[in-house]
Amino acid sequence: MTNHYLELNGVSKTFSGFKLDNISFSLPKGYIMGLVGTNGAGKTTTIQLILNMLKMDCGQIQIFGHDHVKYENVAKQYIGVVFDHVFYVDSWTVKDTERAISSFYHNWRHDVFNEMLRRFDLPLEKKVGELSRGMQMKLMLACAMSHDPKLLILDEPTSGLDPVSRDELLEMLQEYIQDGERSVLFSTHITSDLERIADYITFIHQGQIVCSGKMDDFLGRFRLIKGRHKELTSALQERIIGLRITDMGFEGLIDIKEATKYKHLVLDAASIDDIMIHIGKRK
Numbered sequence: 001m002t003n004h005y006l007e008l009n010g011v012s013k014t015f016s017g018f019k020l021d022n023i024s025f026s027l028p029k030g031y032i033m034g035l036v037g038t039n040g041a042g043k044t045t046t047i048q049l050i051l052n053m054l055k056m057d058c059g060q061i062q063i064f065g066h067d068h069v070k071y072e073n074v075a076k077q078y079i080g081v082v083f084d085h086v087f088y089v090d091s092w093t094v095k096d097t098e099r100a101i102s103s104f105y106h107n108w109r110h111d112v113f114n115e116m117l118r119r120f121d122l123p124l125e126k127k128v129g130e131l132s133r134g135m136q137m138k139l140m141l142a143c144a145m146s147h148d149p150k151l152l153i154l155d156e157p158t159s160g161l162d163p164v165s166r167d168e169l170l171e172m173l174q175e176y177i178q179d180g181e182r183s184v185l186f187s188t189h190i191t192s193d194l195e196r197i198a199d200y201i202t203f204i205h206q207g208q209i210v211c212s213g214k215m216d217d218f219l220g221r222f223r224l225i226k227g228r229h230k231e232l233t234s235a236l237q238e239r240i241i242g243l244r245i246t247d248m249g250f251e252g253l254i255d256i257k258e259a260t261k262y263k264h265l266v267l268d269a270a271s272i273d274d275i276m277i278h279i280g281k282r283k
């Protein structure tokens with residue numbers, strides 16, 4: 001099998017008022033990639049295109065080295081998916097849900113499912129409609145991980161989870177990729193989760209890729225620069241991304257290559273949020 005579990009090349013999709021434009025990135029096996037971007041950036045659309053729930057206008061998507069449409073039925077056996085909303089039948093119990101979902105997979109692991117229920121404290125006899133939102137997310141995660149998938153695609157899986165369950169999930173994901181044979185694509189707005197577990201990051205802004213690559217390279221690419229009003233020269237102003245001027249002074253993002261010229265100013269490490277906020281202000 002290929003070393004890249006997921007590869008997108010020049011993928012585009014147009015809706016009225018929105019274009020996902022020329023998206024390319026790849027996810028190597030054995031790693032976790034975070035997919036970030038503000039509301040409406042195109043993350044869910046990208047995931048739906050990967051899963052062939054939407055048809056792209058142009059481009060190529062390969063899953064496990066094969067065309068994602070031609071290989072769809074085989075690929076589904078090796079992919080676990082979680083969306084930010086539950087699509088199971090409300091009147092089913094957790095047990096019924098397992099029975100129904102497991103019938104689609106050759107590789108279903110009842111022991112893994114039970115272990116997930118135990119870790120997440122989910123009762124077997126409770127109906128889906130009676131579960132809280134967080135508990136429904138946990139049930140989806142248990143179903144997504146119980147057929148031994150090679151690739152997990154998670155669209156905001158931590159939305160609705162309390163901090164303890166989020167922590168548990170992050171730990172599970174780290175355990176899941178430990179043997180180097182599995183990968184995770186994980187869209188979220190909780191970027192601190194990604195700083196903790198993601199090796200790669202893809203940042204989409206207004207339908208376009210801002211950058212995609214190793215997390216350390218992404219975080220190392222910029223610095224947060226701060227200073228007093230009189231220190232903001234016009235040359236510096238031109239170099240700052242997402243300049244914010246307050247009563248106290250100014251703040252913005254600067255490319256690491258430019259930052260060395262401004263060592264006399266405050267240069268701090270930028271978080272994923274800092275980068276997203278300032279690039280978002282650039283428009």
Ligand SMILES: Nc1ncnc2c1ncn2[C@@H]1O[C@H](COP(=O)(O)OP(=O)(O)OP(=O)(O)O)[C@@H](O)[C@H]1O
Binds near residue numbers: 016037038040044045
């Ligand atoms: N089926 C559709 N028909 C028309 N427009 C759509 C459709 N699906 C998504 N869009 C539009 O595409 C854009 C991107 O939406 P998408 O759900 O991919 O964003 P997102 O990054 O996942 O956002 P969020 O963080 O809010 O979940 C939005 O403007 C949305 O209204």
